Amino acid sequence: MTSFIPNDKISEIKNSADLVDVVSEVVLLKKTGKNYLGLCPFHSEKTPSFTVSPEKQIFYCFGCGAGGTVFSFLMKQEGISFPDAARSLARKYGIEIPITHLSSEQKRLITERENLLSVNKEAMTFFCQTLLKSSEGKSAKAYLLSRRLTEKTIDDFHIGYAPLGWEHLVNHFSKKKMPANLVEKTGLILLKKSRGGYYDRFRNRVVFPIFNLNQQVIGFGGRVLDDALPKYLNSPETPVFNKSRSLYGLNRAKKRCRESDTVFIVEGYFDLLALHQHGIENTVATLGTGLTKEHIRLLKGFVSKFYLVYDSDDSGIKAAQRVIEIFRAEEVDARIVVLPAGHDPDSYLFNSGSEAFMDVVSKALGIIPFLIESAVKKHGLSVEGKIRIISDLKGPLALINDRIARSLYIQKISERIGVDEAAVLEKVRETS
Numbered sequence: 001m002t003s004f005i006p007n008d009k010i011s012e013i014k015n016s017a018d019l020v021d022v023v024s025e026v027v028l029l030k031k032t033g034k035n036y037l038g039l040c041p042f043h044s045e046k047t048p049s050f051t052v053s054p055e056k057q058i059f060y061c062f063g064c065g066a067g068g069t070v071f072s073f074l075m076k077q078e079g080i081s082f083p084d085a086a087r088s089l090a091r092k093y094g095i096e097i098p099i100t101h102l103s104s105e106q107k108r109l110i111t112e113r114e115n116l117l118s119v120n121k122e123a124m125t126f127f128c129q130t131l132l133k134s135s136e137g138k139s140a141k142a143y144l145l146s147r148r149l150t151e152k153t154i155d156d157f158h159i160g161y162a163p164l165g166w167e168h169l170v171n172h173f174s175k176k177k178m179p180a181n182l183v184e185k186t187g188l189i190l191l192k193k194s195r196g197g198y199y200d201r202f203r204n205r206v207v208f209p210i211f212n213l214n215q216q217v218i219g220f221g222g223r224v225l226d227d228a229l230p231k232y233l234n235s236p237e238t239p240v241f242n243k244s245r246s247l248y249g250l251n252r253a254k255k256r257c258r259e260s261d262t263v264f265i266v267e268g269y270f271d272l273l274a275l276h277q278h279g280i281e282n283t284v285a286t287l288g289t290g291l292t293k294e295h296i297r298l299l300k301g302f303v304s305k306f307y308l309v310y311d312s313d314d315s316g317i318k319a320a321q322r323v324i325e326i327f328r329a330e331e332v333d334a335r336i337v338v339l340p341a342g343h344d345p346d347s348y349l350f351n352s353g354s355e356a357f358m359d360v361v362s363k364a365l366g367i368i369p370f371l372i373e374s375a376v377k378k379h380g381l382s383v384e385g386k387i388r389i390i391s392d393l394k395g396p397l398a399l400i401n402d403r404i405a406r407s408l409y410i411q412k413i414s415e416r417i418g419v420d421e422a423a424v425l426e427k428v429r430e431t432s
């Protein structure tokens with residue numbers, strides 16, 4: 001496999017790359033004596049057993065036995081081959097690898113990835129320029145200001161505008177001599193079904209570029225300026241954009257996440273922007289997929305405390321039921337933040353401020369206690385109420401694979417509502 005990259009290049013990469021530096025991009029490392037210690041990114045754990053030796057340039061996990069060099073770390077962490085790991089390090093440390101050593105298929109894939117990223121970057125510039133410099137951009141700018149975003153937020157997040165019309169971006173790329181079939185692969189333009197030619201996906205929308213951790217634009221989200229439908233539209237999945245692994249705002253949130261060991265997860269672009277603008281920068285947003293196992297694994301590299309922020313009891317309950325087993329399997333503590341009725345994070349922050357928001361956060365419950373309290377609030381503690389509470393909770397409880405965890409939760413429910421543990425357990429068994 002190494003034949004694609006000359007051996008002297010491999011040694012050069014090995015000598016330049018710093019394992020602590022590379023691992024630190026995904027794992028929070030603390031110095032302990034000669035070594036660094038952190039939570040293993042390869043298995044679920046609560047106490048750190050993942051060590052990195054800067055002297056020997058190797059890592060080892062006492063929990064799962066994973067270990068190796070900077071190359072094996074990247075291969076395992078990103079699920080890539082040795083040559084890809086070497087190439088990614090070469091890029092990071094500015095080492096040039098002669099492209100003639102690649103197979104033609106590898107050349108094609110690398111070039112395609114890089115091309116897609118550069119198309120996205122060019123599109124972002126186009127959208128930003130249109131927002132700031134064109135007459136069509138004025139209404140979009142006014143809309144963003146009416147949502148109380150500042151010029152700084154608009155600038156920091158490179159928010160842009162895709163103008164009304166069908167071929168603005170198509171024409172822009174054609175002027176830039178970028179092949180339309182390449183641009184099509186980013187999902188920014190689509191092939192017309194009937195007459196041939198292409199048209200723009202994002203039309204008359206404010207556009208939010210989505211970045212990866214390397215600050216490259218991997219996709220876009222767009223929102224209409226009025227009540228037209230669909231309200232939100234995202235780029236489709238592409239070779240550079242995987243929604244279940246990408247989080248909006250993580251590129252700007254990661255530093256503050258590390259420092260605070262805490263992340264807030266919201267559901268929308270404007271919610272995220274409102275939190276950031278109010279100084280709560282350790283916030284990320286999911287991209288219409290809901291929270292996935294991959295998101296949590298990614299975030300675990302930065303934080304150990306998760307807050308999921310929802311705008312109502314109902315959406316909080318639905319989400320909590322869905323993620324309960326993901327969080328348990330990853331052994332991560334998550335709390336559910338539900339804002340006062342009628343508010344989403346965006347409206348709440350602008351109306352009540354960050355102090356009031358943090359006050360709500362301080363009262364947030366863990367997933368199971370949240371589900372229990374929501375059910376109690378909804379049904380009350382009459383005999384019928386208790387029956388309904390158990391019936392609401394048995395589904396989510398049945399999703400928990402770990403028997404000990406499940407029996408501990410059942411104990412909690414039985415204490416809270418005063419029903420015999422065995423009776424609750426029996427109900428849950430009926431479901432599983």
Ligand SMILES: [Zn+2]
Pocket residue numbers: 040041042043050061062063064065066
């Ligand atoms: Zn491990």
